[in-house]
Amino acid sequence: MDLDQLRTFDRIVREQSFTRAAAYLNITQATASMRIRALENLLGVSLFRRGRTLSLTDQGMTFLPFARRIIGTAQEGREALRRVERGRIAIASLRSLVSPLITEPLLRFQEQYPGVDVVVSEGRQAQIAAMLHERDVEMGILCWPNIDPLVVDLVPLVIMRERVPLVVAPEIAAQLPTQPGIEDVLALVPRVISLRWWQAEPETAAALVRLARTSVELPTGPARRLAIKGQGLGFFVNSAVADDVKAGRLVEIAPVDFEPLHRDTAMVVRSAAALERPMLSAFVAEIARECESVGVIVDNRLETLKGAA
Template sequence: MVETDQLVAFERIVREGSFSKAAFALGISQPTISARIQALEKSLGGPVFTRGRTVHLTERGTSFLPFARRALAVLNDGLNAAKLAASGEQGALRVAALRSLTVHLLARASGVFMERFPEVQCTLFEGDHWMVIEQLHDGVVELGLICYPPLDYGVAEVKPLLRMVEPIVLAVHPDHPLSQQRSWTREDFLAGCPLLLQQRWWQVTPLAINRLNEQARKVADVPMEVGKHLVNSGLAAGFFPKMLIQPELDAGLLVPLELEGLPPMHRETALVQLARRPHISPIARHFMDLVAKVASKLDIEVHREHSTEHARFDDV
């Protein structure tokens, strides 16, 4: 079997033109380098050099040289890849997220991540809470952005790396009759709201929202994008995670409302991994730091659940 030190000796002799110069360059004795070449020639079935005052490749050596160099190059690439993977600069990032977290949080964090770590292969999925949990358990992804705590069988099998608390906003279009004032009594709101949306931001809808839905004139249970369209069209009022509609709120395209007696609403989500994983990988750690920074810039309250290195990124 050909060993790496034999290939290194062979290639170095070709470059230096002599056994003695190659031995000096490699920091070994001449008998050692000669022994390595003899072992190589035994494996190849014949001499690779002609011996004399000058060293020349034989036909066997000439045909073997490109393969030896290719093998050493591949080995070097592998060593570099392993070092980069250990530092989180190369490898794979696999994340699944709730659809409502992909538009701003996942998109911004992954965009900066891909720019900073172009050698890392990124695979991103979106879906509902249960799909993300399943992909974690099936090993499809390493990290998941889910509702937290998960109210299912997986609650004891995932651990949070980041917990995020985001406010929920009741919003209408400026053309909606309810936009004429920011604060309403429950009775006046229900009287002036022809359509209230049942949004799917929670695993379990809060009791206060359920009671409001029961008293509404009409309720539509719709997906995220349909709900945004209905509210942006002035046809309905709906509760949204603030992050999801922050651009529209800033531009005055949506108006936030308050209902007297309705407690502040929040949704808690988390970046999680399987509890059985002993450590968070360097790549996942870098991504987690970015998610924390992006979430903070989106006015989401962030709590780190496990000790981590300080974030490396100052500009997101």
């Protein structure tokens, strides 16, 4: 079985004619017939009912989606090889950090490498760990330290610490005393929003959920809208709500009986040898620059690891 046989089979089905299929493929009708006979002999079945009209047998109908899947996979593989020839980078990031950490670095990177394909995937911690484990991506941005048992050998390049403030709508903040306790806040807000920013939820965040009348777990976008409408409060990573706080749509509060929270994230690779690729090294360096404006760099091993690589 070869791709020419499968493409001929697919085209005959589409054209409903050996003659038209052969013309489309720029081969003779005899060649098209020969390919189909060879394919049928290999499979041990007849694929077509031949007569005044041409139609698929039950076996042909069953085999068709598999043939098309093979053709599609081959085309995807060929395109992937073309991309590798001109350069390709694949990274993955926590959803909450794609916009604040990757957008601007990507623009700067593509000024240096305009012909390089860049694939950015997003997801939760476990999804990014799986992509790194399967080597679908070369670099990941995830919570640190990593406690996912799927990948235990990750190499951190840059570790960033970001504040996780507790925010409410301005009309709720206006009703709070100067030094509110958490009970003062919960008396005004109907529910606590849980976003599961962490691999293991800090006790402070877990305690807030336990104290609330009700709680809801939401993705960032709907959670922000709920908080802005005064229908909930929650711990948001600073980069997710910084614009809302600046515009006055949300207000950061600090209950006297609740400790401030932070989240550590890291850019990681499976091996420092990944930095031997100049393109990846340049993109990582651009993201590292952006980390300085989003949070506080608590560990930067990038230059040391680049030298070692």
